[in-house]
Amino acid sequence: MNQKELLKVDHLKQYFPIKGGFLGRTINYVKAVDDVSFDIYEGETLSVVGESGCGKSTTGRAILRLDEPTDGTIEFNGEDLLSLNKRELRKRRKDLQVIFQDPYASLNPRQTVGNIITEAMSIQNAVPKEKQRERAIELLETVGLNGEQIDRYPHEFSGGQRQRIGIARALSVNPKLIICDEAVSALDVSVQAQVLNLLKKLQRQFKLTFLFIAHDLGVVRHISDRIIVMYLGKIVEIADKKSLFDNPQHPYTRSLLSAIPTPDPEKKKERIILQGDVPSPISPPAGCRFHTRCPFATEICQTEVPDLRHLNHMKEGHHAACHHIENIKSGDIKPNHSESKA
Template sequence: MATQNEFLLQVEGLKKWFPIKKGFFSQTVGHVKAVDDVNFKIRSGETLGLVGESGCGKTTTGRSILRLIEPTAGTVLFEGKDVLAMKKNELRRLRKDMQVIFQDPYSSLNPRLTVGQMLGEVLSVHKIAEGNAAETEVKNLLEVVGLRKQYFNRYPHEFSGGQRQRIGIARALAVKPKFIVCDEPVSALDVSIQSQIINLLQDLQNEYGLTYLFIAHDLAVVEHISDRVAVMYLGKVVEIASADELYKNPKHPYTRALLSAVPVPDPKNKSKRIILTGDIPSPANAPSGCYFHPRCPEANPECSQIVPQLAPIAENAGHEVSCIFYPSSLPKVQSKNQQAA
C-alpha cells in the first residue's frame, strides 16, 4: 500500500465554481460547478490520464491545480506543500517545478517573438541562464524536442502544428520541472503527428523522470501513455484505476459507455455500443443524487437521492468508483446521537 510520501501531487476536495451574476448590481444568483469535489493522487514519475466528455471540467481541474485560475475550495499538496496557500513569491518559485503544455500550440506562443527570444525569456525570468549561455541552452532544448538549432531565429508562423507543439514542450522543459499538466497536447494535431508527440513525451518522461497529468478525449491515446486513468463527469471523478484495469474491467456505467464508443480496428470484432440518452446536464443546475443518473441505463430510484462517494471497491483496493451499486461508495450516515453531538 502506498504511503503519503510516495505521492508527488495530492488533490483533495478541489472545487471551482464560477458565479452567475444578474441584474444591475451584478448579484450572484447561482454557480457553474465546473469542478466539484475532485480527489486524486499522482506518484512521482507516473502518468495519470484524465478523460471525459467536453465540458466535464478536465481543463479547469488542471488549471486550478497550477493556480492559473484560483480554485474555490480544496487542497492541492505538491511534495507535501499546500499550493493554494502559497504567496506570490512562493508560487513563482514553484512554477519551475510545475509546468503546462497547452492544447493549441499556436495561440499559446507569442507571434511577435522568435523561438530564441521566447525560450530565452523563460530562462531569464527564472534566472537560469542569460546571454550566450541562454542561447546555448535554447539550442540544446530545440534538439531535445526534435527540432533543429537553426530554428532559433524563426517565428511561430513559420512552423507546422507539430513543430509548434514541440516548441511548447521545450518551453515547459526549460525550467526542468518535476510535474507537467498536458492539456490535450495532441488533439489539435494530425493523427500521424500525434504519435510522434506522444512518443516524445514518453521519451522525455523516461529521461528526466517527469510526472504527467495527461488530459485528453482520445481514449486510445490515454490507454497508451497512462499508468492510471481517472474518468470525469460533470465536474466529478466517477472512477479511477490503473489503465489496464480500467480498460479491461470498467465498473461505472459512464466509463463503460465511453469505452464502448472507442473504434475497434478489426471490423469482425464489433463491440456493443452503449448509447446514452438525453443531454449532459448543465453544471449550473446539476441533478440531485448521482449526477449521471438521468442518463444512466442502470439507474434506479435511489440514484436520484443518494450522492455516491469515490471509494475503493472490495475486490481491488486500487480501483475506485463512485456508484451506489458498490457499498463502499455509499455515504457514511451518522446516527442520531452523533448528529446531536
C-alpha cells in the first residue's frame, strides 16, 4: 500500500489490576487487550468490531492514553506517543480526537453549545479568540445544524443532534485522526445512516482518518475501508471490507456475518449459533481464545496460540488467526457441535 502510515500500534497490551485481600494487593489482572498490532493509513477508515468485552473500546482509549497502556508501542506520524510527558501529550491531542458513544453523557449540560465547541479551540490555541465564535457557527453548519443554535444547551437537542455537536467539537482543532467509539450505536437506525453519511462527507472534506469502533457489522459495512475483528482481547481477522464480507476466514467472523439480517425473506441464510458465553478476560482460555465456543476446535486449539497469518487463497492484506483455515475451506474438518440454519 502506497498510502502514508499515520498510526502504528505494536504489541499493545492493556491489563487492569484486580485488588483484593486485607492490604489491597494486586491479585490478578483483567487482560482487556492482549498483544494487538495494526496500522492505520492516512485518509482511510479502519473499523474494529467484536462482541461487548472484546477490548475494542479499550484499544481506542489506550491509543489516546485515556488509560495508560501496560505494554507495547503506539507511533503517530512516526512519533512514539507513549514517550511523551503530559505537556507534550496535550499538544499532540490536537491531532487525535474522539467522538464518544453516548451523546447525552459526553456533553457538559451546563455549557452552551458554543462554549463546548470553543473550549477545545482555546486549550489548543487552534483559533484566535476573536474568531472562535464565528468558527463554532461555521462548524455547526458543517455538521448539519443551524448556526443560530449556538447559545442553546445540550438538553434542547435530540440524540442525533447532540452527536453532531460532538462531531463539531472533535473537528474544532483540525485533527488528523478521529476515534469514533461506538459513535452511532446509541442512535435510532434512521439517524445512524445520517450520521454515517455525514462522517463520510467530512472525511472527504477535511481529509480525515477514522478508527471506527462498533459491534454492528451492518454499520461497519457502510463506512469502512478495512476491518479488524477482535475476540477476547486479540485480533482474530483483519482484511479490507470486500474481502472480509465475501470471504471470511475465521469461524468467529463467519458467525458474526451470519447474524446480519437479510432484507429478502425468501433468501435462506445459514445462521451460525455459537455455544456458550464469552470467557472471562481475567482468566482467558489457553491456546486459541475462541476454542471454547468454536465448532471446528481440535486439541491443538486448546494448547497453541494461532498466528495471525496470510494464506495464498486470501487476498493481500487479509490475515486470520486460526489453525484450521485450510481444512475448513477444503471441507476436511467438519463442525463438531450443532449449528442451526434459519
